[in-house]
Amino acid sequence: MTQTYTIGELGRLTDTKVETVRYYERIGLLPHPPRSSGNYRVYDRAHLGRLGFIRRARELGFSLEQVRELLELSGQDAQPCEQVDELVQTHVTDIERRIHDLQTLRQELTQLLAQCQHGKVAECRIIEALQPHVDGQTAA
Amino acid sequence: MTQTYTIGELGRLTDTKVETVRYYERIGLLPHPPRSSGNYRVYDRAHLGRLGFIRRARELGFSLEQVRELLELSGQDAQPCEQVDELVQTHVTDIERRIHDLQTLRQELTQLLAQCQHGKVAECRIIEALQPHVDGQTAA
């Protein structure tokens, strides 16, 4: 009637390594499930749903702390979703900052690559850009 | 004549925490410097240059393993800079992949935010998108 799953089945259904499922339990993201006579974890559909939630949130780049909050909020059906939106907006802003940082980096690196004349290492613009500025100060 | 630095001075000059300098030494990125009578590390301009190189490379997003290779390559003045370029190109490709992934993420999240009607959590599109698909399967 009420379907149950072993940890391996749960893992297969949510694309999660068994070790990761146990890790989520250890840090309190998943509840301790009941155990079988042989001490195996016995999961039900509620566990499956919760783990699915966690994994989708992770795929969307939320941290486990944020996942924890989202799980908490998702239980408060009758509350306005303001806090959810706020959390997501924060995450989007963070992602945008990271995109920006990476684009800056990419720009710098491609410029260096473009300046390289493909000669000896001694003249390579890339190595040069990493070397300390040797201007002045040879003697104190 | 030949200027020396304490670890703290080196840190200040390269914007590196003292612990981080020691860490670099521990993992073999920086050589063990000579010690003073009081067992203090005594650095010279070569150390300063090397640490500067490491820090600039880190700012450009290279991993410590890549930094290690870059340091190695930078010593081979007479060799062609092919391997340097290759390493940098690999890094750029990696950055581009990360940018792409983040842009996809951003797209997904902003779409969810746009769909939210700001009602109760129970109807929130974001929470919905994270919940498991409840289609069918209510009974086996």
Added chain:
DNA sequence: CTTGACCCTGTAGTGACTACAGGGTGGATA
């Protein structure tokens, strides 16, 4: 001679897993 800024070593914590080692369980097969 005491203060306080600096230095030393060694260990443990971060995030989010992942990878064992060393065992126990459960169902199918010979």
Added chain:
DNA sequence: TATCCACCCTGTAGTCACTACAGGGTCAAG
């Protein structure tokens, strides 16, 4: 029934690049 093998269990340690102590020692100024 014995044996096999896939699966499960716990506990610990490794990853990356630091960072943060705790518990001391050193050194120059006042």
